[in-house]
Amino acid sequence: MTNAPYPGFPFAAVVGQEQLKLALILNAIAPRIGGVVVRGEKGTAKTTTVRAFAALIDGAPLVNLPLGATEDRVVGSLNLETVLTTGKAEYQPGLLAQANGGVLYVDEVNLLADHLIDALLDAAATGQVTIERDGISHSSPASFVLVGTMNPEEGELRPQLLDRFGFAVEVAGTKDVEKRADIMRRRLAFEADPVRFAREWSEQTEALAAQIAVAKELVGRVLLSDEALTAIAKVCASFDVDGLRADLVIARAAVAHAAWRGAEEVAEEDIRVAAELALPHRKRRNPFDEPGVTEDELDEALDGAFDEPEQEPQPPSERPEREPDAQPDSDGKAGSADTGAQFRT
Template sequence: MNAAEPATTQQVPARPIQRSTFPFAALIGQVPLQQALLLAAIDPGLGGVLVSGPRGTAKSTAARALAELLPQGQLVNLPLGASEDRLIGTLDIETVLRDGSVRFSPGLLAKAHHGVLYVDEVNLLPDALVDALLDAAASGVNTVERDGVSHSHDASFVLIGTMNPEEGELRPQLIDRFGLMVELQNCFEPRVRQAIVKARLAFDLDPQRFRAGYAEHQAEYVERIRAAREALPQLAFGDAVHAHVSALCIDAAVDGLRADLVMLRAARALAALEQAGAVTVEHVDCVAEAVLIHRRRHRRQHDGQADGDTRNGEAQPQTAAGSDRAPASALDAAPSPAVAGETDWGYLPPEPAATTHVKRVLPLDAKKR
């Protein structure tokens, strides 16, 4: 090569970095979370799993680990800044008007078909997007409508939403639509904590060697999910199971019947996972907490707000004679100290406030008003 000629370098296309996944079988101290994720993988129609917990409790690690066990191993992340079109897809209306054919551009829901749709910090996602993905997760179908033109496609995926309760809660109308919920806590058991740290350090040091040690367990999980999906339609519910589910939901005072349906389907998925011949009451008891924990808690919060509204005066108190005449003054409406101490902790009686005289305010001219 002539020294006067500039040296040329060959451009090598960059290859995507393949990130090793922490094995699902290697998760430590996460039995309730593992069970909930497996049930959602067996029956995606459960409506997904909501995982609540502080930072560093392996929420995203578990979601990625589950995706590896599914047939296609597809994990699709839904970013917080995604638009509705990116989530559900778009329709080219100009093509419809010009050619009479529907041109559909798939969104993330189509990409997540037969895989896992993972939403980190789902409590910070706009309500419209949460509503759309919950609809698709429960029905297994995504429908896009634009200007009277609609297109539908299959969207069967495992929905996993994670959230840190310190950053805010989901609206009760949305959180109730998640099929299962698991609340994670910080681990303060020394032996379990040490085992988790040792496993993570070993994985970071040599991911391939670490994964090889769990290859057999991983294959067992894959086979169990496949066999459970095949056995799922053959399992029926007896009257005793229906009665037990109804009793649990009534005792929890849940709204509507969604909890009953999810509990039955979760119990059936657990029976299929265990290759049981029938769904039993014991299967119901094993899944009941994951079905009721978020519905029971938000029902108590809703009732507490209603009680607070009543105490704040939205419900008109009755007089001793039983009439609903409004009290003559705020002092008449205030409960006696004895009653206040029993029903409203921290109640303070009204006190007169001092007034302060201000200087005379000069009016503005008409042109300056």
């Protein structure tokens, strides 16, 4: 007889961290967003939230990428000796291919070798991993949600690498007494009886999973209008970001957010949410500026972006002539003997 699997902490039971949870959900709906890097001090539930999220999306695999992993372990390898006997190179999948359909998690991503970060970012952006050895290449699907966590006190990611993550989220411990008490209450209840705790949160967990599944079905039908594209371009230009990566990330994220809320067309609120997640690590700022994007900055950037275009005044239409059989009645209104007052319009 086998024991039931030990349940992890439910995603729905995580207190706070709303921006991080939304960033993960949008990446699940549209993995081409490019993942999320989570910056924050230790003890802010970064790992707990990521693990809970992986369990939420249909039991998708959660693959941990260790800091000491070799390139072959990450990307995969080709055994060229088999070419001589079989005519084909034997492919050994790496962690990127193993994460296909799930979550690739890199703790302390800022300490990972740059060439490995490049490899996993390439896979996250294209949805596949390609190995080339001595003129022979092999490609495998590698569509996953990339999540990197880091403590800035241990060193920063190079700006060129940070820019390649779709989203960046800052997390911090809450100072709210009630929230801190709620965090302790839920954590202690989970540790006392994980199975019971997971069962108590099962309804909320199943509802979230169902909403994600529906959004993934809808996302391909969401309309991104020219008006919305212009608004996105205006936002990115106003924040003076380099290149067009931010524009594309915001476009994909806005579509995903529209699908998340069940809409079939991108609206201003979708662009606003996407910009809040995609711009903080990309906008140019002075050394002493606070990180993030403020509501006032977004209001100014989006001001007028979704206004209805002014229409040229139309000349007044000519009044319609009366029908030949229309005769004025006794009170001056046009009418006919059979049907009463009628005009063609």
